Amino acid sequence: MGARSTSRLVAGSIVLTLVVAACSSAGSTPSGAPTARPAAGPETVAMGAFHKVDGEATGTAALLHLTDGSYEVSFENFSVAAIEHLDVIFVSNADVTKTTDVDPTAILDLGPVKARTGMQEFPVPSAMSANAMGYHTVVLWDTIMKHAIAAAPLK
Numbered sequence: 001m002g003a004r005s006t007s008r009l010v011a012g013s014i015v016l017t018l019v020v021a022a023c024s025s026a027g028s029t030p031s032g033a034p035t036a037r038p039a040a041g042p043e044t045v046a047m048g049a050f051h052k053v054d055g056e057a058t059g060t061a062a063l064l065h066l067t068d069g070s071y072e073v074s075f076e077n078f079s080v081a082a083i084e085h086l087d088v089i090f091v092s093n094a095d096v097t098k099t100t101d102v103d104p105t106a107i108l109d110l111g112p113v114k115a116r117t118g119m120q121e122f123p124v125p126s127a128m129s130a131n132a133m134g135y136h137t138v139v140l141w142d143t144i145m146k147h148a149i150a151a152a153p154l155k
Contacts, residue, residue, distance in 0.1 A: 042066050045133070046154035050140070053096060055149035056081065061138040063154055071124040071132040073110060078120060083113040085144040088122050090135040096151035104146065108135055 047062040059078035065071055073088060080086070090108040093101055108131075110122035124132050140149040 040067060042072075045071075046136075048138070048152040048154045050078075050138075050150045050152045053139075053148040053151050054099060054142075055140075057140055057150035061152035061154065063132065063135075070126060070129050073122045073124065073138055075118075075120040075122075079117045080113065080140060080149065081116070083116055085142055086113045086149065087111060087141050087143050088113060089139045089141045090124070091137050091139055092135055093137050095153040096137050096139050096148050099147040102139060102141070102148055107139075107141070109141075113140065 042064040045063045045065050047060055049060050050057040057078070057080040060076050062074045062076070063071060064074055073090065088110040089102075090110060091102055092106065096102055108124070108128055110124065114120045136154055138152045138154065140151070141147075142149055
């Protein structure tokens with residue numbers, strides 16, 4: 001084997017080594033550690049639009065399953081005339097079209113509405129997360145007059 005053949009063989013081995021090294025590091029960081037996949041964001045489990053019951057509100061409500069396993073109700077494009085004594089409650093009913101559809105002893109109260117307009121988030125208490133899928137309608141509930149202002153059935 002001549003010097004020229006040996007040079008080609010060495011050069012070919014070097015190229016092959018570089019190609020193999022490049023291919024094996026394709027899914028790795030420069031340190032050789034595997035690259036992490038970005039964490040998935042919140043998953044929308046169900047969503048619905050607000051409709052009139054004894055008052056009016058607009059926008060949507062969504063039940064979100066968060067990456068840590070918890071749940072929250074999120075409002076988007078939300079608007080209501082007043083928020084005094086107005087809480088967000090979650091009920092198991094498929095829909096609420098009148099106040100008497102709500103059994104006040106079987107609600108999950110997520111707390112007061114935070115603002116008259118805009119995006120808002122209401123965490124489902126961790127003790128209730130296991131039951132979150134058993135609630136189907138978000139209701140804006142007047143805590144003084146004990147009546148439903150508007151409801152968003154989640155589908």
